[in-house]
Amino acid sequence: MRQMIIAGNWKMHKTVSEAVSFVQELKQQVANTRVEVVVCPPFTALAPVAEALKGSSIALAAQNMHWENQGAFTGEISPLMLKEIGCKYVVLGHSERRQYFGETDETVNKKVKAALEHGLVPIVCVGETLAQREANATEQVVATQTRGALADLSPEQVAGLVIAYEPVWAIGTGKTASDQDAQQVNRYIRQVIAQEFGQSAAEAVRIQYGGSVKPGNARGLMSQPDIDGALVGGASLKVEDFKGIIENSL
Ligand SMILES: O=C(CO)COP(=O)(O)O
Numbered sequence: 001m002r003q004m005i006i007a008g009n010w011k012m013h014k015t016v017s018e019a020v021s022f023v024q025e026l027k028q029q030v031a032n033t034r035v036e037v038v039v040c041p042p043f044t045a046l047a048p049v050a051e052a053l054k055g056s057s058i059a060l061a062a063q064n065m066h067w068e069n070q071g072a073f074t075g076e077i078s079p080l081m082l083k084e085i086g087c088k089y090v091v092l093g094h095s096e097r098r099q100y101f102g103e104t105d106e107t108v109n110k111k112v113k114a115a116l117e118h119g120l121v122p123i124v125c126v127g128e129t130l131a132q133r134e135a136n137a138t139e140q141v142v143a144t145q146t147r148g149a150l151a152d153l154s155p156e157q158v159a160g161l162v163i164a165y166e167p168v169w170a171i172g173t174g175k176t177a178s179d180q181d182a183q184q185v186n187r188y189i190r191q192v193i194a195q196e197f198g199q200s201a202a203e204a205v206r207i208q209y210g211g212s213v214k215p216g217n218a219r220g221l222m223s224q225p226d227i228d229g230a231l232v233g234g235a236s237l238k239v240e241d242f243k244g245i246i247e248n249s250l
Pocket of ligand 1: 094170171172174175210212231233
């Protein structure tokens with residue numbers, strides 16, 4: 001049985017003081033949930049949020065990472081740095097990083113391997129653009145991105161990962177994939193993983209859906225058999241909305 005994982009990707013939102021007061025409230029509101037709850041603050045807020053989360057079951061994730069341990073890479077953050085402050089997860093290959101910051105399947109793969117070497121669990125994002133969906137290329141795009149990101153990994157490593165299917169046209173647009181469409185693509189990703197890494201890795205890997213998830217649509221999406229959680233953007237910025245999604249995911 002795969003445990004549901006609901007992660008809030010704050011993107012470039014919240015100062016340190018806003019982030020800390022948010023998680024202080026959140027940890028009280030979701031204290032007894034059976035869902036695994038994750039927050040992904042911006043880099044500046046990671047350490048103070050880690051401190052504020054002590055004693056809580058909410059896990060911490062970074063939104064990106066470089067693959068090297070250290071070096072002359074101005075503006076970058078390494079896996080060692082994230083590990084030391086208590087990150088459990090790291091979001092890799094988000095479509096905004098692919099679109100605006102030149103992320104490729106190859107760099108995502110380097111980052112995935114580096115994260116695993118340091119005991120960080122990657123949340124690997126894949127998803128098609130509207131043009132790709134309209135050209136009936138969704139399956140081809142998510143298969144290529146999945147194979148690219150996970151190249152050279154062992155079945156055991158893949159089993160422990162989280163993958164987030166986030167159709168680009170559904171991110172921040174208020175357009176959500178229908179429950180059936182999301183389920184269909186998540187199931188397809190699981191089939192690709194079964195082909196590449198075997199059935200037991202495919203059954204163990206958790207595959208989230210992301211793209212305009214809200215309290216009102218969470219129940220339908222999260223009850224699909226191949227959807228094991230959500231990667232939430234906008235609706236993760238308010239405690240009430242995020243809590244609503246968590247509660248509606250069981
Ligand atoms: O990109 C997302 C999460 O990573 C989804 O963002 P929205 O929930 O704002 O559509």
